[in-house]
Amino acid sequence: xxxxxxxxxxxxxxxxxxxxxxxxxxxxxxxxxxxxxxxxxxxxxxxxxxxxxxxxxxxxxxxxxxxxxxxxxxxxxxxxxxxxxxxxxxxxxxxxxxxxxxxxxxxxxxxxxxxxxxxxxxxxxxxxxxxxxxxxxxxxxxxxxxxxxxxxxxxxxxxxxxxxxxxxxxxxxxxxxxxxxxxxxxxxxxxxxxxxxxxxxxxxxxxxxxxxxxxxxxxxxxxxxxxxxxxxxxxxxxxxxxxxxxxxxxxxxxxxxxxxxxxxxxxxxxxxxxxxxxxxxxxxxxxxxxxxxxxxxxxxxxxxxxxxxxxxxxxxxxxxxxxxxxxxxxxxxxxxxxxxxx
Amino acid sequence: xxxxxxxxxxxxxxxxxxxxxxxxxxxxxxxxxxxxxxxxxxxxxxxxxxxxxxxxxxxxxxxxxxxxxxxxxxxxxxxxxxxxxxxxxxxxxxxxxxxxxxxxxxxxxxxxxxxxxxxxxxxxxxxxxxxxxxxxxxxxxxxxxxxxxxxxxxxxxxxxxxxxxxxxxxxxxxxxxxxxxxxxxxxxxxxxxxxxxxxxxxxxxxxxxxxxxxxxxxxxxxxxxxxxxxxxxxxxxxxxxxxxxxxxxxxxxxxxxxxxxxxxxxxxxxxxxxxxxxxxxxxxxxxxxxxxxxxxxxxxxxxxxxxxxxxxxxxxxxxxxxxxxxxxxxxxxxxxxxxxxx
Numbered sequence: 312x313x314x315x316x317x318x319x320x321x322x323x324x325x326x327x328x329x330x331x332x333x334x335x336x337x338x339x340x341x342x343x344x345x346x347x348x349x350x351x352x353x354x355x356x357x358x359x360x361x362x363x364x365x366x367x368x369x370x371x372x373x374x375x376x377x378x379x380x381x382x383x384x385x386x387x388x389x390x391x392x393x394x395x396x397x398x399x400x401x402x403x404x405x406x407x408x409x410x411x412x413x414x415x416x417x418x419x420x421x422x423x424x425x426x427x428x429x430x431x432x433x434x435x436x437x438x439x440x441x442x443x444x445x446x447x448x449x450x451x452x453x454x455x456x457x458x459x460x461x462x463x464x465x466x467x468x469x470x471x472x473x474x475x476x477x478x479x480x481x482x483x484x485x486x487x488x489x490x491x492x493x494x495x496x497x498x499x500x501x502x503x504x505x506x507x508x509x510x511x512x513x514x515x516x517x518x519x520x521x522x523x524x525x526x527x528x529x530x531x532x533x534x535x536x537x538x539x540x541x542x543x544x545x546x547x548x549x550x551x552x553x554x555x556x557x558x559x560x561x562x563x564x565x566x567x568x569x570x571x572x573x574x575x576x577x578x579x580x581x582x583x584x585x586x587x588x589x590x591x592x593x594x595x596x597x598x599x600x601x602x603x604x605x606x607x608x609x610x611x612x613x614x615x616x617x618x619x620x621x622x623x624x625x626x627x628x629x630x631x632x633x634x635x636x637x638x639x640x641x642x643x644x645x646x647x648x649x650x651x652x653x
Numbered sequence: 654x655x656x657x658x659x660x661x662x663x664x665x666x667x668x669x670x671x672x673x674x675x676x677x678x679x680x681x682x683x684x685x686x687x688x689x690x691x692x693x694x695x696x697x698x699x700x701x702x703x704x705x706x707x708x709x710x711x712x713x714x715x716x717x718x719x720x721x722x723x724x725x726x727x728x729x730x731x732x733x734x735x736x737x738x739x740x741x742x743x744x745x746x747x748x749x750x751x752x753x754x755x756x757x758x759x760x761x762x763x764x765x766x767x768x769x770x771x772x773x774x775x776x777x778x779x780x781x782x783x784x785x786x787x788x789x790x791x792x793x794x795x796x797x798x799x800x801x802x803x804x805x806x807x808x809x810x811x812x813x814x815x816x817x818x819x820x821x822x823x824x825x826x827x828x829x830x831x832x833x834x835x836x837x838x839x840x841x842x843x844x845x846x847x848x849x850x851x852x853x854x855x856x857x858x859x860x861x862x863x864x865x866x867x868x869x870x871x872x873x874x875x876x877x878x879x880x881x882x883x884x885x886x887x888x889x890x891x892x893x894x895x896x897x898x899x900x901x902x903x904x905x906x907x908x909x910x911x912x913x914x915x916x917x918x919x920x921x922x923x924x925x926x927x928x929x930x931x932x933x934x935x936x937x938x939x940x941x942x943x944x945x946x947x948x949x950x951x952x953x954x955x956x957x958x959x960x961x962x963x964x965x966x967x968x969x970x971x972x973x974x975x976x977x978x979x980x981x982x983x984x985x986x987x988x989x990x991x992x993x994x995x
Contacts, residue, residue: 350692352714355755356782369714371946372694413697433943440698597983601775604713604948604979637946641939641994645987652983 322550322571329572330477332523335484335516338385342485345417346381347373349486351493351631354602363625365618366499368490371605371637375437377563378483378513378635379403379410383471385482387414390469395420397467402426402455405434406563406636407473412441423468425458431562431608431640474512475570484516490631491524499629501528505614506633508532508541508584509564511573513635518580529582531623533613535559535592541569541577542584550574560589560643563610563636585623587616593651595619599634600648609647611636664892664913671914672819674865677826677858680727684827687759688723689715691828693835693973696944705967707960708841710832713947713979717779719905720825720855720977721745721752721815727824728813729756737762739809744768744797747776748905748978749815754783765810767800773904773950773982816854817912826858832973833866841971843870847956848975850874850883850926851906853915855977860922871924873965875955877901877934883911883919884926892916902931902985905952905978927965929958935993937961941976942990951989953978 352367370378387399398421401411408424415422422443426435427450439445448458463470472479487504494501504521506514514532521528532541537557544551552568559565569577587595592609595616599607607615614632617623623630639647694709712720729741740763743753750766757764764785768777769792781787790800805812814821829846836843846863848856856874863870874883879899886893894910901907911919929937934951937958941949949957956974959965965972981989 347692347694350689350714352689355716356779359782372692372711374697376946437698440701600948600986601983604718606942606946606948641943641990644942645990648983648987 324475324571327477327572329576330481330519332519334477334481335488335520338481339485339488341385341388342381342482345384346485348489349373351490351497352603353497357598357602361625363627364499364629365625366494366497366629366631367603367615368486368631368633369603369605370486370633370635371607371611375409375413376636376638377406377410377611378486379406380413381485382479382482382512383407383410384414386471386476386478387411387418387420389478394469397469398422399471400425400459400462400468401471401473402459403473404562404565405430405438406638408434408438408443409441409638411471412438412443416442423462425455425462431638431643433640434638437638474510475572477572480512480516480573480576482516483513484520486513486633487517487520491521494631501525501631502628503529503531503623504631505531505533505617505623507564507610507613507635508534509610510566510570511541511577512570513633514581515573515576518576522580530580531582532577532584533617534584534586535561535564535613536586536588538565539584539586540567542586544569544574545578545581545584548578560647561592561610561613563608564613585617587613587620587622590651591616591620593647597648597652600652605634606637606639606644607634608636608639666817666913669819669914671918672823672861674861676819676823677830677862680823681827681830683727683730684723684824687726688827690831691715693832693839694945695839699940699944703967705969706841706971707967708836708839708971708973709945709957710828710973710975711945711947712828712975712977713949713953717751717755718978718980719748719752719953720828721748722755723827724821724824724854725749725752725813726756728818728820729753729760729762731820732811736811739811740764741813742767742801742804742810743813743815744801745815746904746907747772747780748980750776750780750785751783751980753813754780754785758784765804767797767804773980773985775982776980779980816852817914819914822854822858822915822918824858825855826862828855828975829859829862833863836973843867843973844970845871845873845965846973847873847875847959847965849906849952849955849977850876851952852908852912853883853919854912855975856923857915857918860918864922872922873924874919874926875959876926876928877903877906877955878928878930880907881926881928882909884928886911886916887920887923887926890920902989903934903952903955905950906955927959929955929962929964932993933958933962935989938989939994942994947976948979948981948986949976950978950981
């Protein structure tokens with residue numbers, strides 16, 4: 312299949328359909344008291360520089376250091392009692408791994424996580440520290456979905472997909488509900504919301520959350536350059552894959568194609584997408600450090616990068632961005648800031 | 654006067670007496686909707702390592718990047734209408750400067766800030782960005798209090814002291830009220846609270862806040878080595894000065910002696926103090942980065958450092974620390990983490 316051909320005109324996942332706004336509301340109920348209601352931050356000095364109002368949803372402060380805990384907990388907490396003894400299995404480059412491991416530990420369920428051997432060391436170490444068994448694989452020669460499916464069929468463990476799962480999408484969508492409440496409390500009317508996009512789980516959940524609340528707010532996906540499959544798919548009106556061979560230090564956002572369920576939502580609800588370079592991401596990481604006092608990993612900083620790099624107009628407008636994760640190896644963080652940030 | 658002799662047995666500030674618990678409650682009312690209710694963060698993985706429960710009050714997320722906004726706003730918002738046109742003046746190494754500048758801007762009052770010429774560049778730049786006029790002085794040859802008093806007498810501007818002011822102390826104390834509420838919501842019973850201490854404004858306010866709420870909770874001041882005047886004064890039962898000549902990169906905590914009003918409170922309410930080295934602070938800055946995703950300046954990290962360095966027992970106990978500020982020059986931050994943190 313050529314890289315940029317549609318992978319399917321109307322693909323489906325057997326037995327699964329996208330969640331609804333009501334599912335996001337229900338997820339918020341399940342997460343209450345378990346997930347952190349992360350703050351919506353603002354820097355008046357940065358606003359002065361930008362000539363508009365920028366609100367930052369600080370998901371780096373979420374349990375496990377990224378938004379992924381929300382979807383994982385919403386999914387795992389709904390596994391029927393009789394199936395829990397078989398555990399859960401997931402494949403992930405790191406943030407979903409930690410989210411699943413933490414949610415499973417909180418719910419007393421064994422977790423096995425399939426991770427690429429070149430994932431950030433901090434992500435592998437923390438996944439193990441949460442009590443999960445980590446199975447490493449080679450990103451270039453092995454198929455993580457096949458490994459996950461094999462473990463699931465051998466052990467009966469429930470597979471917790473990173474994005475193409477309605478409960479996971481609904482869980483991530485709780486970010487959007489909080490964002491709407493918090494913007495309201497801050498007296499802000501959101502012209503647009505931008506969020507990082509890998510497989511599209513978070514942005515689709517946010518879109519569903521806001522569709523019932525803020526129908527006038529435009530929602531944009533932001534991806535690394537070379538991995539802007541969702542941006543291009545939105546333009547084409549069908550799921551396109553990335554051209555192999557690109558590289559980016561945004562390890563969390565390297566999905567090859569939009570998800571099936573996520574694109575069903577995103578194709579309908581998103582206003583478009585933006586792609587940002589590693590240098591633009593590095594500068595955004597420095598802005599997060601200096602103006603918001605937040606440590607943001609590369610993949611977590613792409614939406615902020617789109618604003619700082621001027622991809623979207625902010626003058627006289629109010630934008631919100633999600634800074635979605637902060638799990639970056641110290642050496643990578645230091646190098647990114649030294650190279651691009653100062 | 655020898656450096657370690659008492660500066661006075663029972664000194665007073667004319668017309669001023671320390672605030673009460675009720676004053677802290679009143680301050681919280683004034684700050685509502687103006688200051689950020691900063692989150693109380695927790696890292697289960699770090700708790701596992703420490704064998705206890707550690708809660709982090711993230712004042713780096715406060716408006717202007719440090720707790721100082723609270724006291725400044727509580728003070729300035731009480732200036733009578735007829736005196737507001739004369740403006741305010743303050744002396745500060747940087748965080749109080751920004752707090753006063755931001756509060757003054759929000760209240761439509763002109764601010765003049767006297768800052769040492771070697772203050773962190775980010776602190777000077779941000780103070781100007783908040784609209785204040787900055788007057789630089791030489792820390793080694795000039796007397797900032799005299800410069801502040803002169804400007805005040807020439808212009809009629811109200812002097813906003815950095816800590817020895819009951820309204821400033823009460824404002825900082827609102828941290829303690831939030832901490833008590835948030836610990837309660839987290840099901841935590843606090844064995845002890847540790848906070849950074851320069852002149853002692855924040856720790857005294859927290860002590861007053863908790864005295865009516867959590868009388869069993871021990872409260873400790875943490876200072877840089879060589880600047881542990883409050884720790885030694887608590888032992889001696891009277892205000893002692895630091896021995897000149899010490900150095901520390903904790904620029905926010907270099908006060909020469911405890912304040913008069915602050916020590917009146919601290920002498921009665923604190924359980925003691927700890928001193929930490931620059932290396933211990935650097936490691937705490939790395940812990941804040943890796944476990945809490947927070948950028949903490951050296952002076953803001955001393956209380957966390959006391960816990961991480963094992964100065965206070967945490968095994969089987971619940972401690973809270975205030976990370977009080979995040980205004981660190983990028984190069985200093987990078988260097989501290991490279992030298993001590995990774």
